[in-house]
Amino acid sequence: MGRTAFILFLFLTGSMCAQDVRLTAKTEVDTFRLGSWIDVHVEGTSPAALDTIGPVVKDSLGLLEVVTVERNGIEPKWLIRLTTIDSGKVYLPPIAFDYTIKGDTARHRAYTNSLMLNIAGMAIDPKGDIKDIKPPLNAPxxxxxxxxxxxxxxxxxxxxxxxxxxxxxxxxxxxxxxxxKVIIPPHREALTALRLLEEKKLWQQGLVKPYYSEVTEIIRHFFERRWGIIALELTTDEILMQMKHVPDAL
The missing domain is CATH 1.20.5 (Single alpha-helices involved in coiled-coils or other helix-helix interfaces)
Incomplete structure (x- = not known):
């Protein structure tokens, strides 16, 4: 008998609390433009035994798409932002809220009132001219x-x-x-020229005159570079006369 009375007490307590949870849904205006935000304000009154409460909202409510759900602090107040692509009269069904009571693990449910919203579409003049689609605006x-x-x-x-x-x-x-410019000393240049002349083997081939001509030219060129005597344009006697005036030539 005592157990039955206790269960009956809990049931009656839950029923009374369910009756005390009242939720009201309203909007600041009745008409909205197509595609604009529809802000639905929900306010509730709850008993002191209330523990938790929150809306049971999915992606949509009827023909309305749910954008965001926000609660105003700890007060039983919510802002449910909706939108729709339908025009005319759009029905917003009651919004479900689940809640629990202190000392009771069972979940209870309460509902707001329903709303009939007026969604204004774009006004079209049937007698007006057909106009082209406006190009997109250029942002700064x-x-x-x-x-x-x-x-x-x-x-x-x-x-x-x-x-x-x-x-x-x-x-x-x-x-x-x-x-x-790479400057080669006169004696090195002369020795290199004589070595190249030797490799020609003119003497061995019987070309004695060409051999002596090239030797003479090499020596005259050496005199020009070594002592500044223009030996290529002078005779042998003239060269000897010039060399007498050069201190270190003889």
Missing amino acids: WLFEDYLPYLIALAVAALLAGGFYYYWRKKKQRAELLAEI
């Missing part, structure tokens, strides 16, 4: 829009500057190398 350019172009321009400038610097250094190096 921001700094973020210019940033990729500025970065690309800076990279191109760096590459161009690096290429010019490399080309300039390479050109200067080529000019410097062109200006540098």
Whole structure:
């Protein structure tokens, strides 16, 4: 008997609490534009024994799509934002809320009132002219829009500057190398020429005169480089006369 009375007490307590949970849904206006936000404000009154409460909302409510669900702090107030692509009269069914009571693990459910919303579509004049679709509006350019172009321009400038610097250094190096002349001492040049003449083997071939002619030319060229005597244009006697005026020639 005592157990039955306890269960009956809990059932009556839950029933009374369920009756005390009242939820009201309303909107600030009755007419909305097609595609705009539809803000539904839900306010509730709850008994002191209420533990938790929250809306049972999925992706849609009837023909309305659920965008966001927000609660205003700890107060039993919610903002349910909806939208729709239908026009005319659109029915918003009662919104379900689940709640629990302190000391009771069972989940209970309460509902808001339903609403009839008026969704205004685009006004069309049946007698009006058919007009082309308007092109998209050009949004003003921001700094973020210019940033990729500025970065690309800076990279191109760096590459161009690096290429010019490399080309300039390479050109200067080529000019410097062109200006540098390898100076071979006169005696080394003469010895090299005599060695090349020996490799021709003119003497062995009986070409004695050409052999002596080349030897004479090598010696005269040596005199010109060593002592500055224009030996190629002078006779042997003239060369000897010139060498008398050179201190270290004889």
